[in-house]
Structure formats: structure tokens, C-alpha cells
Amino acid sequence: MMDTVFTRPIEKQFEFDASVASVFDDMAARSIPFYKENLALIARLLCAILKENDTVVDLGCSTANTLLMVHKYAKVPLQLYGFDNAEAMLEIAAQKTHAFGAKITLEKADITTLCIPSAEAIVANYTLQFIRPPKRALLVASVCDALTAGGVFIFSEKIVHEDPVLSKAMIEVYLDFKREQGYSDFEISQKREALENVLVPYTEQENKEMALKAGFAQVETLFKWGNFATYLAKKA
Template identity: 55%
Template structure:
């Protein structure tokens, strides 16, 4: 796994999921997202629970397909399960294909736009820190599309960075997160550089805004599976 050192030099552009990011993305996730392995373990568990009778799993913004590979290892290939990953980054899909080919995986990968993809009826949709990169004016429409393409009783499991409705608490949550990143080996300079690169690219909602968004789009319920400071994993049931 290549170490993330992207922000040790001055930034020249806004953050994007290009070849440079794809090359270090697995390390970036582990060192930038608190308790990433634990939240992904919960995502995997509840996704597999929903696949008791088979079905399609879509991973929106699948990056290097690590989560789909973990799910595949736990469901027999002979079972009636299809695992589909979609990402609009050619570099991410290239890395994902190399990994899936190395494991002899049957995961289906598509370079495409999750806003316009032609979905089939599915049992599970997963979105790991992806909605926050979708512009708010079309984010609600994507969640509506997800709801429309889930079977009754199907689940939408998504993780997001969240903001607090209280300005003082929000600052404290950000400070807490920056301290976490320092413990992971990121310098103050790297933290500031990445924050500036993500300005106006990553647009998070509050906890309530995320939960209300899914409830407004055909989901019976939405619960928080995991939260650490300003990072949360939700499960919504169709």
C-alpha cells in the first residue's frame, strides 16, 4: 500500500479523484477517516444481512473496490448475488480492476456517473463518503433514484462526514478530527493543504439533514450505525 504524501507540497488545484489520489487512496482512507475499518465492518455485516435471499449490491463511488471484495469473500460466488461497483474516476476503476483480477473476482466494475447510471432493482446500495461530493442541488435526486431502485425491505448504507448545527461544537469536532490526523502522521501543513483543496468540493450535511433526506425519498426508517465526532454511518430501510 503506497503512503499518502500528496499534501506535503503546495496544492495547485481543487481535490479530485485522479491518478495521484487513486495510487494512495487506500492509505488515505485508513489514516484520514476515523475508525474506517470498524465502520466498513458494520457496512459489510448489514449488507450481507440484507442479502439473505440474494440480490444486487451497488457500491456508489466504489474507489478501489476493497469493500466489495470483502463482501464477496463472505458470500459464496454460487449464491444469487451480484456485486457492482461504479466510479466516475478512470484511475480508481483501473486500480479496482487490477485488484479484482488478482483475486479472480466476479465483481462487475463500471466507470460511470452514479447520477445517470441505469440501475436494476437491487437489495443493497452502499455509498461510502460519496454523497458529500455530490452537489446539494442534485443530491436529493440521487437518493430518490436509489430509493426507486431498491426492493421493498432493501437497504441503503452510507457513510458521511457531518457538521454540527451548533457552531461552537462544530469547531470542537473539527479540532478533534485534526488531532486524530496528527496522530496518524499528517503534519499541520498537510492538514491545511487538504482542507483548502476540499473547499467547496466536499459539502457535508448535518445528521438530521442526512436522515431527513432519505426519509423524504421513500425510506421507511433511517438509523445511525456508527458515529465518531463528525463522521457517521447510516442505514436506511426501503
């Protein structure tokens, strides 16, 4: 279904309710540059390093796009788990996993208080940015604790740039991207207002430092386009 959520004046801050869940896949594909390609990159990489019956946990799994991509590329059986606090998202995720014949365990949970299952890989795509900074660092530390030795944490985030001139220019580049996807200036401004103080982005360096302080041995940037980046943090 096509995203028309912000064609009308907003009445509340952004949340992942039924209206967003019903158009989430279209919204993500049209709002995040190279969204599908990035998920494919993540899935292919995980499938290249994971072994039979290894566990993958997706925190903030939304409609299960990442886990379904892992299912698509997996050459051996994997244990796939998705957690999200939005019931509407999980309902659509369940429908999609059934349609694709994927064995994915989905559960409603607040990931900031969740006892994260032990896993070889944990993913959080465009999730941390919606968590308040004090809880964000604690969650990343919990992720590190839940990973097995040598395990990986892959997370994607919207980012800001330290240089104000570059930051302003990159915002304009991104706005042009959204216009090219068919969003009107009214829709763009409505969504920006709805996300104010809901989505709180870090700089690329701040994201890396957060992971290192949480206990990860190394952090690499896997993918970057403008003000979006994907990282891989590895546990010692």
C-alpha cells in the same frame, strides 16, 4: 503506497485523479476514523440480511474496498456491481478484484445520471458529500426507486454539527486524529483548502431527512465517530 499528495503546495481543487487513486487506500485509512472497521461492519450486516444471488450496488466504489469486504464475508453467492466516474480508481479496483479472485462488475459512470440497476442493497460510502446538494437529493430518490421492496441503502458521510461550539471542538478532535496518523499541519491545511466547496457535508439530521424525503420508510444511524456517520435507510 503512502499518501504524500499534500506534502506539496496544491495547484487545483481536490479530484480523484491518478495521484489520489494510487494512494487512496492509505489516504482513506488515515483520514477516516475506523474506516476499515466501518466497512467490515457494513459488509457483515449486508451478508447477514441478503439472500443467495441478491444484488449489491456500490455508487462511487473507488478502489472497491466495500465490495471486496462484502465478497470476503459473503456466505452465499451475491451479484456485486461497482460504479465510479474516476478511471484511475476503477483500474486499481480491477487489479484488486482480480488479486482477490472476486467476481465484481466494475463500470465507469456518472452516478448522478446513471440508471441504477435494481438491487436489494445499495451502498455509497463517503460519496454523497462530493455531490452538489441539488443533485444529491435527486440521487437518493433514484436509489430508493432502484431498490426492491424492503431493500436497504447504506451510506457513510462526513458530517457537521449544529451547535457551533461542539462543531469547533469536534474539528479540533479530528485534526488531532489526523496528526496521530502522521499528517503534518501543512498537509492538513493543504487538503482542507483543496476540498473547499468540493466536499459539502450535512448534519446528521439533514442526512436522515434527505433519505426520508426521498421515500425511505426509516433511517437508522449504524455508526458514528465525531464528525463521521453511517446510516441505513430502508425501503418499505
